[in-house]
């Protein structure tokens with residue numbers, strides 16, 4: 001890989017840059033080695049130029065939001081990372097709609113929608129992540145998801161730059177979308193419904209409290225390891241198979257929720273991944289094919 005080219009690009013644009021940046025520092029789970037380069041643009045115009053150049057030069061890279069759904073192998077990784085968080089992006093509200101840049105934290109956007117008495121994402125109270133990451137995986141909880149409110153998506157596209165699309169141009173499904181195939185998310189538009197503001201606030205608080213009581217909220221984790229299989233819950237299934245609280249080295253399934261992997265301190269990728277694969281094999285032996293929700297980079 002032509003890392004020297006990337007280094008001078010980062011310098012010219014004024015982006016933060018490193019060739020020894022452990023992803024563990026940026027992933028909530030705290031497991032991940034060093035990509036060939038790590039760039040953090042300071043603005044969306046820097047991000048757009050960096051993306052267009054990396055594509056022009058065919059340099060392999062991945063995009064990082066707030067790292068709340070990710071785990072990576074330890075040691076050197078065969079790609080670069082472009083970090084699209086804290087770029088000084090904005091959200092602009094008008095009536096029941098918002099236009100938000102992709103680096104905006106979802107808790108800020110969801111909290112503001114609830115403060116304005118708007119319905120649509122109140123079940124997502126407290127879920128971490130950026131707007132970009134939430135659009136990509138159609139984040140959701142308690143009956144709400146991004147697909148239910150998103151009306152437009154701004155993408156930075158290979159060879160083209162920034163373009164807006166109707167949300168209906170994309171396919172959204174349970175914890176999935178095809179948005180990433182077309183480009184990198186720079187922002188989105190969402191339209192909410194009106195409702196009883198006190199009821200919406202109560203639902204938001206209830207969802208948050210329920211999550212804090214049943215999930216390892218303050219731990220190093222990446223949220224759900226597996227998607228729920230049709231008609232069932234992965235947590236219930238894994239608990240029944242004896243995985244709740246099960247540990248391997250510094251990694252373990254949470255004592256609170258069997259589908260949450262926790263880094264209890266010093267967890268290696270080898271231990272964490274082996275434990276996840278053990279759970280997946282046990283589920284397969286019980287006749288259920290589990291699909292990863294957490295994304296694994298290696």
Ligand SMILES: Cc1cc2nc3c(=O)[nH]c(=O)nc-3n(C[C@H](O)[C@H](O)[C@H](O)COP(=O)(O)OP(=O)(O)OC[C@H]3O[C@@H](n4cnc5c(N)ncnc54)[C@H](O)[C@@H]3O)c2cc1C
Nearest residue numbers: 063065066067068069128129130132133134139140185223
């Ligand atoms: C304690 C905890 C609880 C959670 N609970 C839930 C839950 O209830 N429901 C739920 O849906 N999720 C949950 N999650 C998972 C996580 O919050 C969501 O997946 C979130 O949307 C990820 O956003 P992110 O910015 O952290 O993305 P990252 O983890 O940084 O990245 C995830 C994926 O999105 C891509 N990506 C990020 N930004 C962009 C962009 N701008 N353009 C293109 N691709 C991009 C990355 O390349 C990667 O493929 C939880 C996580 C934790 C830690």
